[in-house]
Amino acid sequence: MLILHCPYCGVDADETDLHAGGEAHLKRQGPGSSDAQFEDYLFMRENPKGVHFERWRHVYGCGKWFLAARCTSTLEVFGTYSAQTTEPPQDIKDAISAKRPGWTWGNYS
Amino acid sequence: MSTRLADQGRLVNKNKAVSFTFNGKHLQGFEGDTLASALLANDQMLVGRSFKYHRPRGVVASWAEEPNGLINMGKGGTFEPNQRITTTELFEGLSATSQNHWPSLEFDVGAINAALSRFLPAGFYYKMFMYPRPFWKHVYEPFIRQSAGLGKAPKDRDADTYEHFNVHVDVLVVGGGIAGLAAAQAAGERGARVLLVEQTAHWGGRAAVDSPEIDGQPAAEWIKSTVQALEKMDNVAIRTRCMGAGVYDHGYALAYERLTDHAPEIDGPRHRLWRIRAKQIVTATGAIERPLSFAGNDIPGVLLASAVRDYVVNYGVSIGDRTVVVTNNDDAYRTAIILKQAGLDVPAIVDARAQAAGPLIDQARELGIRVELGKGIASVKGGKRVTGVGICTQAGEGAVLEEIACDCVAMSGGWSPVVHLWSHCGGKLIWDADQVMFRPDPERAPTGDKGQPFVATAGIANGHLFTAEVVGDGWAAGRAAAKAAGHMKKGGQAPLGHDVEEGPISPVWLMPQGAGQALRAKAWLDFQNDVKVSDVQLAAQEGFESVEHAKRYTTLGMATDQGKLSNINGLAVLSKSLNADIPDVGTTTFRPPYTPISMGAIAGAARGPMFQPVRKTPMSDWHNANGADNEPVGQWRRPYAYVRPGETVHDAVNREVKNTRENLGLLDASTLGKLIVKGPDAGKFLDMMYTNMMSTLPVGKCRYGLMCSENGFLMDDGVVVRMAEDTWLCHTTTGGAERIHAHMEDWLQCEWWDWKVYVANVTEQYAQIAVVGPNARKVLRKLGGMDVSAEALPFMQWAEGKIGDFDARVFRISFSGELSYEIAVPAGQGQAFWDALMAAGEEFGVMPYGTECLHILRAEKGFIMIGDETDGTVIPQDLNLQWALSKKKEDYLGKRAHERSHMADPNRWKLVGLETVDGSVLPDGAYAIADGTNENGQKNTQGRVTSTYYSANLDRGIAMGLVRNGPDRMGEVIEFNKVDGTTIAAKIIDPVFYDKDGEKQNV
């Protein structure tokens, strides 16, 4: 059972206090997007073994959504960070590089 | 025979007799006995029957690894099957019955399976029950069901209570043997917060029996003083009868504390499940002795060598008068020595090793015990009890050299570290060929949230068989764990242990080495599930080469003991058959819990009325006192109807339906979600959330809104109210309040975080009552207060003011087609307001109505219901709600999705009304049948029923459904299927059945 640090309220929250929200850093496609773009946005997911970026909500706590960089096979958490960002911040990317040199995920590395 | 000895038994109080019954027989044991030791003291060796062949089974072990001694315990509300007699502490009045036999333990008809065992090889069930196919349902399955299962399922509700306990520690130490005690002390002295749990009622583990020297004193003394020291440390908590059950991700662990199993007279919870968050975990879980595989090793009276001496030393119980010890290591000599010293006969030690020398062997010889090196047991004689053994050379094929009469065989194939908890969360093992064991690989520990190792093993569990190593290893593991958890205080010195020297073990996986098929087919690996050496070999032969496949094919290790005794022996046999090395075959997966834990402990307080939270509105108690027949709506319980004495539920619904249309009905609508959306960008935000335009809604007005997911599917609906220039109130469905609140927060926090909008869920702040029917205005006028006239408060408007004495928000909205006011008052006044309406409404024929009436009234009007007309695949266009899809807005959630080809397909199933030709009620969920069949040979379909009711107002069945091109097929009659295979004809009509022009609500 995971523990994730909520960057908003500072609590190391049990998984039972959290709600998982799927992949992070999706770019919304609205009217005017092509069928392929829209399909990507709605359905296509990374599903990696290894480094992954996810959305979590501290639903039983402060109610805030945050993002987590996590290894799906070892469950190591590289960091949690604000949901108000369109891409992983540099310090998170550095933290991953320190542990998983050469990682890639989507367009990030 | 097995009996009580005069002067051994460190754990029993011979001055305190305890009475109990076994299969109705009255027996006596002593305080401190386990049920196993008490039964053995009464010469009750036979304790059960095996699962497949119903072979007689006796006690093999002395604690959790026991595969055979499973009994039904207790009666009525405390009855529980599959209780392990070796871990059941004796108490006054204990009542046990044996399992898996008929008609009796001594004479069991099922034992015929044993005679047929040649015809019941591994994989028998898979092979036998495949063909002919129809036999499965009528012959095989009933037969298997009849014979499946061990023990009886309880019939009564569990009379005990259970609880959870959440605790966070720096270091969790599992196992209260000398390694665990040393670890807890070392970690405690460093200043860490420590929890030490021990599954038995006693500290010290094996050392308390074998009593080596630690720090110059007998182990028992060291154990006592260490426990006392731990008890004095404020930062260390210690618990007996508390088993470390499982280790999970990020330092989560479960421990299972048995509080009253040993003393049912104690008040309070029976079990407590400790939900532990530990920074570091030390598993000092000891080791389990392995049986040896020789023919007849399952006959009652053949036990693990360590168990034989446990029964002597701990409980003063001798298993037999004459015990043959069979071994491949020095440790088993201790059993022979202890038996001899207790005045019992040990006719021989049969040692499979060609050579063995050392102090233990010398001591045995000095006591006059005959030691036979290079020998093995060809077979054990006896049926329900050992009567003798045939001795052979270990290197041969089993020619009997000599028969030795005995009534007990003590076997030892070496020790397997208990690596379960280490392995639960991914800790890897290495094969230690010298010590013939799998032990934890310290380089590949389970890792935690920072990638750091968070589990360490210590002592025997870590592959250290000798006292000096065990205590030192425990101490070091405790110190290291405390340090890893951030505690560095200086502590004392590591304890020093002293050992008798022992010679090397020699691996023995089959006895004798060249045993033929006849012997191998009687050499048991798994005593409970009846898996023999020959079965594993057959599995390998038939291609089940993976250890996980062989396990499932043979059922090796799949019994309630989860292979604690059989796994290593089984995979050694498998690896031999495959000509592979043991580490290349590997082990099966260790899964929690270590031994079974009670369902009650898992549930904790979540049982009976507290199984799930039940949400109550401020008027729920009134409803329940006034005939409410409730239905669950999410976690709410809403009255389905208010049933009066002498009425059926159906009668009550019909009465409510007619009365609401004709007089006055009250509905508790408090469960509807109420979300306040406020801010300069709130209008823009709601235009994205809803398919229709909310930003243009004037202050004071209400508008029905639809919400789609980004997939375009309808997810919720409700009336949106413009409260103020920058404030809206969004009503959601009953089940939708939390979900839609979360949905809004998601978009605000994760997509449009620069928009200035705040949302608050105020659902429970208000009691909301729908006042519905032709007399609705009359009752409000009678209560007095604000002007509720058609002119002051027209349809789809709202106002704030007083109704009677109550501060109220009044919404002129209708889900019934009647004149209707939904009135919100503070929840604390909800009941008082309801009472006021009931009193004032009496002269107007007021009646409360339930959710079924609500459904019928809305269906009569053709209003859709989220969850009935929608199922997560329905879009607004399917429900003819195009009018609610704004064409002016560039974007809203779902808009892009509606352009996808399948969504825009003109042939989608669309909403229509359905009227049966004979006036009856269509079955809910029935499908409309089309011509032809699909590729699976099933009839094609062209629609389905989404809502169907009997309408008392129309005195006929009414229904709505989704039908292909439905709106273009008005008047057509189509057939719907029924579960009995017949069909029912219904005409496609307009879904508005009642008051098509809306004259009743607009007055």
Add this chain to the structure above:
Amino acid sequence: MSDAVSALQGKLAPGEVTIREAGLRGMITLRGDLSDRGPRSVCKSLTGVAFPEQGKANVDGEKGLCWMSPDEVLLLMPYGEVGDALAAIEKALKSKHYLAEKVSDARALIHVEGAFAREVMAKLAPVDLHPGTFGPGDFRRTRLGQVAAAFWMRDEDTFAVICFRSVAEYAFDLLAESAKAGAVGHFVEG
């Protein structure tokens, strides 16, 4: 105006640890930019307590402030004062983007009082309640059994628990059951 009633109308389960529904309490949810002086000072003036840090609650008698999230604070006050307080907030924050809603009736307040109150709470909430970790002044939103709850300590032996009104009975019964089951003997004073 008709008299309002609390969810459980003062229900009591006496024992070594007593569970008591604390009756009506005025509560306002205030959302806004809490780093701004405006909301902080109106909060302070309405409750008389200092604005709480992250994860803290400052409560004095019936009044207090609880840190709910970076943009949400819960104001506690006598039930009857909420109307005036809302008016005061509106006056003070008129020009700002904020949300203030009365939630007094949406919640229930339950007190857990007695020697092993910590253990009663730890039976139900996945929170580190060791005296060295959680004490008076700390505030936590989490779950109690299967429902959302928030709590703080009034003193060493008393917890104040807030949950939604609809589940007040569930939360009360769960606490009462846990209290009745007795002490665990884990959080020993020391």
